[in-house]
Amino acid sequence: xxxxxxxxxxxxxxxxxxxxxxxxxxxxxxxxxxxxxxxxxxxxxxxxxxxxxxxxxxxxxxxxxxxxxxxxxxxxxxxxxxxxxxxxxxxxxxxxxxxxxxxxxxxxxxxxxxxxxxxxxxxxxxxxxxxxxxxxxxxxxxxxxxxxxxxxxxxxxxxxxxxxxxxxxxxxxxxxxxxxxxxxxxxxxxxxxxxxxxxxxxxxxxxxxxxxxxxxxxxxxxxxxxxxxxxxxxxxxxxxxxxxxxxxxxxxxxxxxxxxxxxxxxxxxxxxxxxxxxxxxxxxxxxxxxxxxxxxxxxxxxxxxxxxxxxxxxxxxxxxxxxxxxxxxxxxxxxxxxxxxxxxxxxxxxxxxxxxxxxxxxxxxxxxxxxxxxxxxxxxxxxxxxxxxxxxxxxxxxxxxxxxxxxxxxxxxxxxxxxxx
Amino acid sequence: xxxxxxxxxxxxxxxxxxxxxxxxxxxxxxxxxxxxxxxxxxxxxxxxxxxxxxxxxxxxxxxxxxxxxxxxxxxxxxxxxxxxxxxxxxxxxxxxxxxxxxxxxxxxxxxxxxxxxxxxxxxxxxxxxxxxxxxxxxxxxxxxxxxxxxxxxxxxxxxxxxxxxxxxxxxxxxxxxxxxxxxxxxxxxxxxxxxxxxxxxxxxxxxxxxxxxxxxxxxxxxxxxxxxxxxxxxxxxxxxxxxxxxxxx
Numbered sequence: 001x002x003x004x005x006x007x008x009x010x011x012x013x014x015x016x017x018x019x020x021x022x023x024x025x026x027x028x029x030x031x032x033x034x035x036x037x038x039x040x041x042x043x044x045x046x047x048x049x050x051x052x053x054x055x056x057x058x059x060x061x062x063x064x065x066x067x068x069x070x071x072x073x074x075x076x077x078x079x080x081x082x083x084x085x086x087x088x089x090x091x092x093x094x095x096x097x098x099x100x101x102x103x104x105x106x107x108x109x110x111x112x113x114x115x116x117x118x119x120x121x122x123x124x125x126x127x128x129x130x131x132x133x134x135x136x137x138x139x140x141x142x143x144x145x146x147x148x149x150x151x152x153x154x155x156x157x158x159x160x161x162x163x164x165x166x167x168x169x170x171x172x173x174x175x176x177x178x179x180x181x182x183x184x185x186x187x188x189x190x191x192x193x194x195x196x197x198x199x200x201x202x203x204x205x206x207x208x209x210x211x212x213x214x215x216x217x218x219x220x221x222x223x224x225x226x227x228x229x230x231x232x233x234x235x236x237x238x239x240x241x242x243x244x245x246x247x248x249x250x251x252x253x254x255x256x257x258x259x260x261x262x263x264x265x266x267x268x269x270x271x272x273x274x275x276x277x278x279x280x281x282x283x284x285x286x287x288x289x290x291x292x293x294x295x296x297x298x299x300x301x302x303x304x305x306x307x308x309x310x311x312x313x314x315x316x317x318x319x320x321x322x323x324x325x326x327x328x329x330x331x332x333x334x335x336x337x338x339x340x341x342x343x344x345x346x347x348x349x350x351x352x353x354x355x356x357x358x359x360x361x362x363x364x365x366x367x368x369x370x371x372x373x374x375x376x377x378x379x380x381x382x383x384x385x386x387x388x389x390x391x392x393x394x395x396x397x398x399x400x401x402x403x404x405x406x407x408x409x410x411x412x413x414x415x416x417x418x419x420x421x
Numbered sequence: 422x423x424x425x426x427x428x429x430x431x432x433x434x435x436x437x438x439x440x441x442x443x444x445x446x447x448x449x450x451x452x453x454x455x456x457x458x459x460x461x462x463x464x465x466x467x468x469x470x471x472x473x474x475x476x477x478x479x480x481x482x483x484x485x486x487x488x489x490x491x492x493x494x495x496x497x498x499x500x501x502x503x504x505x506x507x508x509x510x511x512x513x514x515x516x517x518x519x520x521x522x523x524x525x526x527x528x529x530x531x532x533x534x535x536x537x538x539x540x541x542x543x544x545x546x547x548x549x550x551x552x553x554x555x556x557x558x559x560x561x562x563x564x565x566x567x568x569x570x571x572x573x574x575x576x577x578x579x580x581x582x583x584x585x586x587x588x589x590x591x592x593x594x595x596x597x598x599x600x601x602x603x604x605x606x607x608x609x610x611x612x613x614x615x616x617x618x619x620x621x622x623x624x625x626x627x628x629x630x631x632x633x634x635x636x637x638x639x640x641x642x643x644x645x646x647x648x649x650x651x652x653x654x655x656x657x658x659x660x661x662x663x664x665x666x667x668x669x670x
Contacts, residue, residue, distance in 0.1 A: 079438040356606075368509040369519070371469050372579060373497035382522060386513025386562075 024129035043254040043277040081134035091143030093299035134166035139171040144162035148178040156186040161308040171205040215244035231257030252281040260289040271415035272301030284317035292323040299335035300415040428479035439643035455640035465591040469503035498530035498588030505574040511563040552608040570601035577608035593629040606631030626658035
């Protein structure tokens with residue numbers, strides 16, 4: 001439960017619509033998640049109920065070096081405000097969602113009946129209440145952009161600033177983009193970064209979604225990404241969780257048409273005092289679709305990792321192929337990993353499999369390498385890098401791959417005090 | 422170069438080596454034979470430094486140094502090499518990267534400068550040609566998806582690159598067809614010099630048709646119970662181990 005003073009402070013926020021007030025009411029009733037909530041068992045945020053939150057973060061402006069790509073546009077979401085710098089490619093627009101809905105009344109009716117699984121996700125309610133004026137990236141029919149669009153997400157502020165950010169990505173039929181999102185912070189103070197991303201992928205559209213989560217040790221970051229896929233669409237999602245005190249990913253896929261392919265790739269490398277929790281949902285609602293999940297984790301120091309992977313195959317979703325794999329290496333005897341695959345299958349003609357492993361580096365492999373003259377530290381480094389590389393190598397864009405690879409390698413080496421010759 | 426004296430080793434409570442004595446000099450080939458469970462592979466593992474085994478008694482000197490005091494990587498840097506009976510598959514680590522790390526760490530241990538990429542690749546390709554191994558191996562992950570024969574050939578290739586003073590081949594012939602066996606044996610013979618030595622650990626005599634040993638030792642219940650020249654291996658092939666064992670038991 002929220003402290004009374006906190007309830008009072010949040011109620012002073014004025015000019016909320018009826019829908020926002022409804023969402024706010026839900027949040028106030030529930031408060032921040034505690035370990036008593038099944039979905040937040042290992043990732044309690046109970047202590048946030050007692051903080052004196054500042055609900056209106058300051059306005060930010062930052063300069064970010066432009067990427068060397070052809071469309072060197074940067075879309076920035078700074079403390080919840082989204083705008084673009086540079087010229088967006090032809091056929092792509094960034095505008096307030098209200099404006100978009102006014103222009104597309106038929107879409108609004110479709111959007112309203114979307115049906116995500118929210119459980120007791122009070123942080124989603126909080127975001128809905130306070131992140132009202134969010135932006136939409138609108139990719140028009142048939143528009144295909146090979147070069148990635150860079151999205152720079154940033155939170156900053158004083159102690160106990162609560163930032164609500166939201167962005168909506170709408171891919172029309174036959175369109176194709178790569179969305180490369182750098183999630184960052186600029187503050188050594190405790191900040192709550194509560195981010196919702198909703199994505200609509202129309203028929204035959206193709207989205208590559210890459211999240212590079214590298215925030216400071218003072219940040220509690222919750223990322224809710226809900227992806228709705230229509231017939232014959234393809235989504236390749238990548239989540240690289242590199243740094244933050246607390247990092248929670250709720251990544252949900254709703255498969256609403258046949259011949260859909262959803263690929264979920266994730267890599268988390270928490271170190272000392274870090275918690276990283278992935279809750280994925282793949283909801284197969286229509287037949288003849290396919291989902292593939294590959295998650296890997298390296299847990300160092302006294303890190304805590306959580307993976308909960310839900311796969312639903314609804315009665316109509318015959319001929320579904322759903323695969324899930326989650327492999328973890330405990331690179332420290334103080335680290336813990338909690339895994340829970342959860343498959344609920346109502347259809348009978350499906351292929352589903354899942355597997356989770358958590359262990360240490362193989363003694364046999366380490367001895368083999370050492371017997372060739374490779375020191376134990378180098379052998380460990382080589383094995384860990386090979387382990388994470390499997391996820392990184394799936395990135396098609398060479399520069400992004402190189403950038404992320406270097407960052408992750410550095411993080412692992414620094415956390416374990418290992419270096420390669 | 423190698424002097425093993427009264428070596429005892431155990432795994433948990435079980436004593437496997439019960440007093441091994443063995444002297445190996447430069448230029449020699451020793452074959453260690455014996456029935457299953459006699460301790461042959463344990464001896465190879467203990468010499469290479471596998472931590473599963475505890476040495477409870479005895480000593481091993483390698484060029485005058487206390488081998489048992491060294492880490493597995495230091496033993497390799499001192500010139501010891503173990504060709505594994507079951508080479509380990511290491512997905513994601515290429516053979517090139519693996520051997521480059523090995524070479525450069527050994528060079529650092531010996532106070533030499535690391536090899537640069539060009540030098541390394543040149544040497545690497547020469548060795549491949551020398552032991553007759555396909556260059557497509559270079560880019561593959563270490564032993565991943567290799568056939569039994571490819572794994573063993575890869576061991577011999579690593580041996581060619583590292584140029585050990587003492588190579589211990591643990592059941593290198595197991596699981597090999599006759600062609601693969603011949604290629605592996607040719608590799609070992611080519612790498613033989615008057616300065617290095619080889620210990621062949623094997624159950625069967627057939628490898629010894631290709632690599633002629635100077636000495637043959639029979640290991641039984643953790644001890645060397647009989648030593649001889651290459652004729653002993655032929656006799657074992659003909660008569661089995663029973664005649665030695667029954668004379669003891």
